[in-house]
Amino acid sequence: MPELRRDPIVGRWVIIATERARRPSDVGREPAPRQGALCPFCAGNEDKTPREVYVAGRPPFAPANAPGWKVRVVPNRFPALKIEGDLDRQAEGIYDRMNGIGAHEVIIESPDHDKALEDLPVADLTEVLFAFKARVLDLRNDLRFKYLLLFKNHGHLAGASLEHAHSQLIALPVVPRQVVEEIEGARRHYDLKERCIFCDIVGQERKDRSRLVFENEEFVVFAPWAPRSPFETWIVPKRHESNYEVEPKERLGQCAQALGTTLRRLRAALGNPAYNFIVHSNPLRDPPSHSYHWHIEVMPALTQVAGFEWGSGFHINPVPPEDAAEFLRKVAG
Amino acid sequence: MPELRRDPIVGRWVIIATERARRPSDVGREPAPRQGALCPFCAGNEDKTPREVYVAGRPPFAPANAPGWKVRVVPNRFPALKIEGDLDRQAEGIYDRMNGIGAHEVIIESPDHDKALEDLPVADLTEVLFAFKARVLDLRNDLRFKYLLLFKNHGHLAGASLEHAHSQLIALPVVPRQVVEEIEGARRHYDLKERCIFCDIVGQERKDRSRLVFENEEFVVFAPWAPRSPFETWIVPKRHESNYEVEPKERLGQCAQALGTTLRRLRAALGNPAYNFIVHSNPLRDPPSHSYHWHIEVMPALTQVAGFEWGSGFHINPVPPEDAAEFLRKVAG
The missing domain is CATH 3.30.428.10 (HIT-like)
Structure with missing residues (x-):
């Protein structure tokens, strides 16, 4: 167990x-990916x-x-x-x-x-x-x-x-602690301003346009202000909604179009990079929230997490999000 | 700048x-390590x-x-x-x-x-x-x-x-936020118990011995209770001290002996693994602290940080610290 x-x-x-490793010394020696048959x-x-x-x-x-x-x-x-x-x-x-x-x-x-x-x-x-x-x-x-x-x-x-x-x-x-931090951060903003911070971010990114990658009717895609890794890209619904699972299929279709475009552009820009994406959504037992806003964060795995990141939680990113966004606006995908 | x-x-x-990357697309293509002359x-x-x-x-x-x-x-x-x-x-x-x-x-x-x-x-x-x-x-x-x-x-x-x-x-x-979290966590324990949590941990690890790797006169080396990665190992001074930089050379000698032994054993156990170590010490402007305790955390880089870790801050570790410690007690180094 x-x-x-x-x-x-x-x-x-x-x-x-x-159960994911047989012996302590097996760790780090993963089996080769299996293919075909x-x-x-x-x-x-x-x-x-x-x-x-x-x-x-x-x-x-x-x-x-x-x-x-x-x-x-x-x-x-x-x-x-x-x-x-x-x-x-x-x-x-x-x-x-x-x-x-x-x-x-x-x-x-x-x-x-x-x-x-x-x-x-x-x-x-x-x-x-x-x-x-x-x-x-x-x-x-x-x-x-x-x-x-x-x-x-x-x-x-x-x-x-x-x-x-x-x-x-x-x-x-x-x-998870990291989810709690995000939700509490968004709540602090709401308590102060009576506005959702993600809605504020969407507003500023659409107006400013320097970090904007792409938008369709329902979703906006941009490089966030403080990206942890080069080419980190967020996909955020324009309309406020805290819970992913309440979205109707039509809006998920718009999300699919935005996600597919984002991934194709990252592939074109970076040559099939390894990446992670994470759906950030409201916890299962919380009521729908005015302050929290579901979204997807895409993180290409281009840099190693090293001692400085482990020790500080700070990240060092050599690519300003404005440069990454400009690059991603221009490539095909 | x-x-x-x-x-x-x-x-x-x-x-x-x-200044650490020339063009956005250069990221991830690091120069080969230079050698010799x-x-x-x-x-x-x-x-x-x-x-x-x-x-x-x-x-x-x-x-x-x-x-x-x-x-x-x-x-x-x-x-x-x-x-x-x-x-x-x-x-x-x-x-x-x-x-x-x-x-x-x-x-x-x-x-x-x-x-x-x-x-x-x-x-x-x-x-x-x-x-x-x-x-x-x-x-x-x-x-x-x-x-x-x-x-x-x-x-x-x-x-x-x-x-x-x-x-x-x-x-x-x-x-950094991560340092603040550690210091605040230690302070909460002190407020409750009037004891340093690291001193409590040193006490429990020396008594329990299942996660103990090694000790000398001044330092104790153990696998922590909730390690983020396989073979994560901590080196903690037995005597309470919040600030690394006040340690006299004699105690640093004991620390050097503990650190050298730890790294040699990790190398023997895992075959020259990549690793990070981080010295955790009190912030520069804080007064010496009864609740915080400097120490070194060594983290072999055996597993990739993947989507689950990015999204949750949770880590999945396939090796119980008791198994890692047993392994490290037995190898030469």
């Missing part, structure tokens, strides 16, 4: 997930994954766990957290622990091994974003979960161990 | 250091670095910036922050910026290209730790600086761009 442990000084939680995410290899919990694109009454799908969601075969059991919070001397209860699922974005997420037609990319929503709506019924993180690791440098296009979700029994 | 920019939501500062840190190549600000081991009256030294400290040739100028804090709409004022220095740990820090005799390693202290005592006289971070990046995966043994210091005009 994985374990959640809390750092006694700063309150940071860590997942000790022993051996890829568990390819159409035809459905028996190589746990049974699907969601599927899109397969005709009604067609058998489950068989080809014919466009998007498929399965439990992670090497989950960081386990779905069964109780939290069983305990002290160990001055320390705190609980069982690693949670959900860890994989969203397989395409049946085709050679298709990147950004190569999908907008309608198919919309199905991926709709699968995100469907999983949130299902998992929020489990009252043990307080937060659900949707994210994608693309490329080895960004932490992906399989190359077939996929994203992941982890449902957690606590709201 | 580099710039410090503050994220308007969470208050995270970022250094936009444009071309290495600017080797003895005989003193003219390839900025002029030294501290030196150990050179006989008195010998010429500066020439061979004969054991430890040499020079300004970083590509500094993240600049030493000259005013902070000039400004608003830009809803955003905040200031000039990137600070010091960025390199501590060259040995004149010999092929010596790792942990290969130095304890007396020489003590000189490196004494150089850290000497630089803190000098730079704290500059009242613009609020915090001084001492750290080492070893190996490409940990962010090192040169292989010759070196560590770095960055003096900052603000106390």
